[in-house]
Amino acid sequence: MAETADLVVVGAGIAGASVGFFAAQRGLRVVVIEQGLPASGASGFTAGYIRCHYANPHEAYFAVESWRMHSHWAEVVGGQSGFRRNGFLFIVPPALAPALAENVALMRQMGVPTEALDAQGVVLAQPFLSPEGIGAAAWEPESGFADPGDSIGSLLAGLRARGGQVRLETGPARLVMAQERVVGVRAGDIDILAPRVVLTAGAATRGLAAQAGVELPVFPMPIGAGLLRRQVAPGSPMPACTIDHTTEQWYRGEIGDDLVIGAGYEDSIGFSAGPEEGDKPFASPTREELVAGAARLLSRMPDLERAMPRGTWVGVDSRTPDGHAIAGPLPGVEGLYVLTGGNGKGFKFGPSMGRTLASVIAGEPFAASPLHPFGLERFTTGQAIRGAHEYAWGSFA
Ligand SMILES: Cc1cc2nc3c(=O)[nH]c(=O)nc-3n(C[C@H](O)[C@H](O)[C@H](O)COP(=O)(O)OP(=O)(O)OC[C@H]3O[C@@H](n4cnc5c(N)ncnc54)[C@H](O)[C@@H]3O)c2cc1C
Known part of the structure; x- marks a missing residue:
């Protein structure tokens, strides 16, 4: 059986739902294929930070654009994304304070409400934190976190309202090729024929691209997290979404005095581990790993001494060799696009x-698009995505 579309999107995480929605808004007949349920990949396990601070202008541009979109989600997409502005804090040691000041200045030029704080300023903004080891911090009071279910759900609802289709629980889709061009996607026993296909399948994008003969440097990236129940006075402020270089830890407040923190798999976040291969399952962090994550944070948030460990989870994201997304048309295969990494x-x-x-x-x-720096060709041309004032730790900056 065969059907037709203008565009088939493979994968209904945040990447696929977004491309699909905006393509439908432009009048394309879009079909989204998802092997499981929406947000069943990394998107469903995210901490959801929506912040602007990046140390290179290319990522900063897209971070700011997305922050603006979440700030006006009802008008831009319709519905809600669950965006909660509990603030964003990016803490660095003294050696990185000059770079941070430069990057804060860049963000301000881009219209982001942000300021550089010293250690005392951090404690004023977040009174439950200790100033120990803080050189400086970027503070974004209007940033926060969004809900993946709300975000993806509203994008897919908007896509359907514009005539698009979302096909769920199809099992793994495959490309349909004819004479070195992609002509559609096979999902179960249905072929959806389309002149354009976009692969937004997370780490599985590598295998799909290989079906078209393209080698994509994309690998599984397990990221572990867990919940701690803080023992704090009723009405205590919710901790901001925070990345703390000095403790090499990230955390944010959650409704009900809980704290979401990184746990286990720290090497994958810090990028000191080698790339993972294949599609083996990854276990959720153990209780001991969650406690170890909390212990790393103790010097920053002393009240964690009384915190109770709760559940943990792992989400498998996609990792690239330089820590940046791969986006755009795939060279050599007409009609095939990706957004992954x-x-x-x-x-x-x-x-x-x-x-x-x-x-x-x-x-x-594409050559004139702000996405161009994220094209696959950068790995052969050597055009690195870099800022003038990079930090040292991992891909998070
Ligand atoms: C614990 C954790 C915390 C994080 N925190 C943040 C954060 O604070 N801020 C932030 O910006 N990012 C964060 N991330 C990263 C972010 O969540 C991911 O980068 C992002 O959600 C990836 O979205 P995606 O759409 O590319 O991939 P995914 O969400 O993985 O979606 C890919 C989809 O493709 C489907 N699929 C795969 N293969 C096929 C196939 N052959 N056929 C059909 N469907 C297929 C999958 O089922 C899946 O639904 C975090 C991630 C984790 C795990």
């Missing part, structure tokens, strides 16, 4: 990169 930060980039990729798919020239 979340690298532990792709939830925020999904809406803005998805919108820009939809405009490229609709005909805008």
